[in-house]
Amino acid sequence: MKIFVTGATGVLGRPVVRMLMDDGAEIVALSRSAANRESIVKMGATPVDADLFDVESLSRHITGCGAVLHLATSIPPVSKLRSADALIMNDRIRDAGTKALVEAALASQSVKTFLYPGICFMYADGGARWLAADDAEIRAPSPLRSTLAAERHVAAFDESKTVRRGITLRFGAFYGATSRDSRDMLNMARKGVVLPMAPDDAYRSFIWVDDAATAIHAALENADSGIYDVVEDVPYTQREAIEALARAVRRKRLWRLPRWMLRLALTPELRELVGRSQRVSAKRFKDITGWQPDVRDQTDGWVRVAREVAGA
Numbered sequence: 001m002k003i004f005v006t007g008a009t010g011v012l013g014r015p016v017v018r019m020l021m022d023d024g025a026e027i028v029a030l031s032r033s034a035a036n037r038e039s040i041v042k043m044g045a046t047p048v049d050a051d052l053f054d055v056e057s058l059s060r061h062i063t064g065c066g067a068v069l070h071l072a073t074s075i076p077p078v079s080k081l082r083s084a085d086a087l088i089m090n091d092r093i094r095d096a097g098t099k100a101l102v103e104a105a106l107a108s109q110s111v112k113t114f115l116y117p118g119i120c121f122m123y124a125d126g127g128a129r130w131l132a133a134d135d136a137e138i139r140a141p142s143p144l145r146s147t148l149a150a151e152r153h154v155a156a157f158d159e160s161k162t163v164r165r166g167i168t169l170r171f172g173a174f175y176g177a178t179s180r181d182s183r184d185m186l187n188m189a190r191k192g193v194v195l196p197m198a199p200d201d202a203y204r205s206f207i208w209v210d211d212a213a214t215a216i217h218a219a220l221e222n223a224d225s226g227i228y229d230v231v232e233d234v235p236y237t238q239r240e241a242i243e244a245l246a247r248a249v250r251r252k253r254l255w256r257l258p259r260w261m262l263r264l265a266l267t268p269e270l271r272e273l274v275g276r277s278q279r280v281s282a283k284r285f286k287d288i289t290g291w292q293p294d295v296r297d298q299t300d301g302w303v304r305v306a307r308e309v310a311g312a
């Protein structure tokens, strides 16, 4: 199958493209710069120059594809997140970008599946309760409203509920050796320091990046239209996560920076968001698709990050 992908050069995009190509798919990837074009060619995919916000330019390349994966994003580094306009482009990519892609996909007639990687951080604090898309309360402050808008565009792709599929996978936070945030946390931990995002007993749901990619593959094969949570099997509390990170860098404990330091980097809305307890379950997705994560929890995950970063 021919698949149109945005964000092919991203942390998620790279393993997704690799896995789909290994499975025989032909990948057409949106390109917006010479550097990114070169990366796409090296990956063995076909780069196409198109404007994410222009339906006509997208249509030219989407026609003939069987699926569209919208994996592009523009989240600035944590140090820039306090600036008032930090998330404007990201919001545009999620809302206007998804809308334009859906319009182009509908016009093409050939596209039967549209997939968008959402986020499960939008759930209200659930304490120690398990949370899932079918019944969790949504509490989305402004940085998350564009991802809800994207989900609505994806649902609109599939209004008939028969011929086409619109799939949103709400992922936990990505981690892995290719993630800048994971490498930063590992480097700090090697120096014996950690900055906790949430209170000790708050659950935070993660997903190993390569497992997010296998989940996309599984969704393309076996999922119906809908919204699914995709996280690792055993969400850790903040305390358990710090202990796992400490073990991975062979330290007895990490010195915790005070959480008020988050004020230097995050707006009050983002601080409230990252501090929520979200113990999310991927059970429904696993039951429907048969997908299993390779990394079940952060004990395994952080050891792998440490090993892969050391080997790189």
Ligand SMILES: NC(=O)c1ccc[n+]([C@@H]2O[C@H](COP(=O)([O-])OP(=O)(O)OC[C@H]3O[C@@H](n4cnc5c(N)ncnc54)[C@H](OP(=O)(O)O)[C@@H]3O)[C@@H](O)[C@H]2O)c1
Binding pocket: 006, 007, 008, 009, 010, 011, 012, 013, 030, 032, 033, 036, 052, 070, 071, 072, 073, 074, 075, 093, 117, 118, 119, 120, 170, 171, 172, 173, 174, 175
């Ligand atoms: N990171 C997480 O913890 C997390 C968790 C849950 C869900 N997600 C979702 O997963 C998706 C992928 O995230 P990621 O971490 O892989 O992102 P990433 O590594 O930052 O990659 C971003 C990709 O988007 C492309 N891009 C940036 N601006 C663009 C624009 N204006 N037009 C077209 N393409 C543009 C980039 O291409 P260039 O090479 O040109 O820069 C790059 O390929 C996003 O939808 C994100 O919200 C992420």
